[in-house]
Amino acid sequence: MPMIVWDTETSGVSKHHDVPLQAAFVVCSDDLVVQREIVLRGRLPQHIIPSPDALVITRTTPEMLNGAPLSHLEFVQAIAEVVSSAGPACWCAYNGLKFDELILRSAFFQTLHPVYATQAPGSTRADVMMMAQAIAAQEPWALTVPVNDAGKPTFKLGAICAANGIILPAEDEHDALGDARATLALLRHLKEAAPVTFRMMMANADRRHVLDMLRGNEVLALTQHFGAARTLPVAPIVVSPSNGNAYAVADLAVDPDDYLVKSEGELADLLAIRGPRPIFTIVANAQPMLFPFEHGGAVISNPLPRAEYAARARRIRNDHGFVARLAAVLGRQFSDRAAAVEPEEQIYDRFVSKPDQAHSRRFHEIPWDQRHRFAQAVISDPRLKVFARRMAYEAAPETMPPAEREAMKAWLMDRLMTDIDRPWMTIPAARRRLAELVAACDPDDVGRMQHIADIVAWLDAKTASLNSMRG
Template identity: 45%
Template sequence: MSFVIYDLETSGLEPQWNVPLQAALIHTDENLQPLGELSLRCRLPAHIVPAPGALLTTGIGPAQLEQAPMSSTEMLTAIAKALSAWAPSTVIGYNTIRFDEEMLRHAFFTHLLPPYATQLGGHRRADLLTMTRAVAMLEPSAITVPVGPTGKPSFKLGDICRANGIALAEHEAHDALGDTRATMALFRHLRQIAPATVAMMLSLADKAIPNRLLAGGEVLLLGGAAKLTPVVGVVANPTVATSWATVDLTIDPASYLDGSADEVTKLMSGPGPRPIRLVRTNAQPILLAYAQGCNALPPEQRDEALYHERAARIRDHAGFRSSVAVAMANRFADREPSPYPEASLYGGGFLSNEDARLSARWNASPWEDRPAIAAQFTDERLKAFANRLMLLEAPQSMSPVAWQKGQAWLRERLTTDAEVPWLTLQGALRQVAELRAGLAEDEVSKHAHLDEIERWLRQRSQYFQLAA
């Protein structure tokens, strides 16, 4: 199995309203010897206002946003082509499943590319942050976890690398290629110092393995951010097969076994201890047999007989399993769907095969042919994305009426005073002021960077005011 190691630098943190601005991917063989490498930068799409905090962190300035060699569509298409060409692989990064993966999915979705490209063609997803946490829990003597400024263990990529002899200077962090190379070096290091744990975690990148463990009804250990918890699998979500409910066996089940579905729902998300923990089996959970990791539990928690007795009571309680299944199925039933297409990846349904085929044809066709293809989409979200992309990338392909509508949409998008979930120009200017107030006077370079960002934001605001 080969690997694709990657990292993204983005315009902000919310995947629905932001895009990757920089990407780096390294394709390696099973021994982590590089086979290919991509390092890409793109221009900021006109409808996106970048978060000033993100620009301050990455060091990206307005000039880079406007002068990068590729458009957003071109960069994302290059990433999608690389993922397809390098399949099957294990696609891995540092904190990618929680962040980069979501950013990439939403960006692919809004650019008419396959949203789940990291799971197509035999790809598996893995996360080196999760694997590092597993090593720290199961083989603490093998790895050095530094203490951060708050006095808590720091699992930031730069901190972990430097603490374990891997070069990643502070100025290299938050550069996609620098972070990708550091991730590859850390991955190689973990395979050397903790080969058994790394091998186990790589096997868990195949969702069939955690599914099988949870369905077995045995006492397991589930890893979180910092500790292992004895659990037993209860039931899979009836509507999402890769979501499983587990029960924390350190909590006496007598207090909740006979609860209704509504009461069980509160055990998943209410205040206080949460006996029920949800596990995403397609997100490489830290999950292992009790005997494999019980030595890593505190001595007072090594009561195997108690856990087996509680697991048996839970397995034998059909009413509880039924209540959990109902609670999982209904958990988000009352959530209002978003009126915005870019926020509907998970709530708006999967694309039909025909729309997926049209999307591929749309991306492969000359711009002048794309309006006719866009008109054939049955999914209104895809029509909206296609019109947006034509406005941003090839306005000459649009009719005068469509172009005027697009310009009005863009102006409203960036300058509205309404309460909206994305960042507007005025909202970004307020964030600049807040960031500046939090800087010390001697942080000269950061003040200068914020001044540059503020000038650019004001210029854009003035442009759209004049256009109006």
């Protein structure tokens, strides 16, 4: 199966309200030999203001924003074509499961493409940062972990590469292709330096393998990384009734007598604790750092005899009342979650129905003069109707009825110009942040000062364009 190492550069860090601007894919054979590289760049959609911090960190200039060869919709369509044409593959990114993957899902969702395209049947997903963290815990001699200015271990891509002799040129850092190439180089290093843990983590990229481990083992070893790594002896207990990929496990270092008698309400409170707790869930499709006890158990701190762990595991699973209460809590774990107001934030509220998946495909096949009318008449999902309306207003506003066009103009003005705090970046918020960056900048850093000035000028032009719409 091919391995595709990929990376994105984005307009900011909001997983719902920012968008990818650049994407790079390094297509490799299963033994990590490069077959081809794909680099795509897209312009901002009209309703997105990028984070000033993101522009400064990635050295993205207004000319780059305006001069990218593809519109945002064309850019996401091109990414979707890369994913669909690859067939079953292992998708590898650095911190991808917690960031790039979520950004890409949102981009697909908001442009009416399949949201979970990288999880097509036969495909797997690997996070190289998690693999590095697992290897640092299980085989620490195989990887040098640098420390940051605060003296704490850091797994930032540039730092971990430099510490292990992988050259990442400064001009390539925060460039999608440069970061993808560095990720591939680190992946090769991990494979060579720690082949056993590497092989186990690659197996864990397949949720089916993880679920088989959880169903078939009394005691396992799990490495967690909350700032620092720790490996726990764990016992699989029960799968969540509301999510077949979520499995409750118990930390066997904790005497189960402390929680077996707890009520459903007390168990719910226990599961809600942030950070270490005696019972928690493992997500099988998130490449957990889960190992056979014979491998991972060697680095458990202050271990008890294996027989004691096994006895505790049996006591937990044989307490059928406790298992039933825990399953009930898991089944309604997120039922009281507040409903998201913004359609971008409703991505995980429900799956897109099969009819609307077909309608979405048709939306991209018909001419623009038909798309707005088609989407509003045929698509049933109100979230997708909103996104279709936005795309039509940006690409072909003349195809919309005058009243709807005026309503969209008012929406765009309010979204970008409001001075009310919003979960997305607005022009007033961007100006305030740019002023803070200027105040913190070394006046002798002429390049950065000019970069910030260029962003301010770009915002001025954007504001002038919006103000001209008022007339």
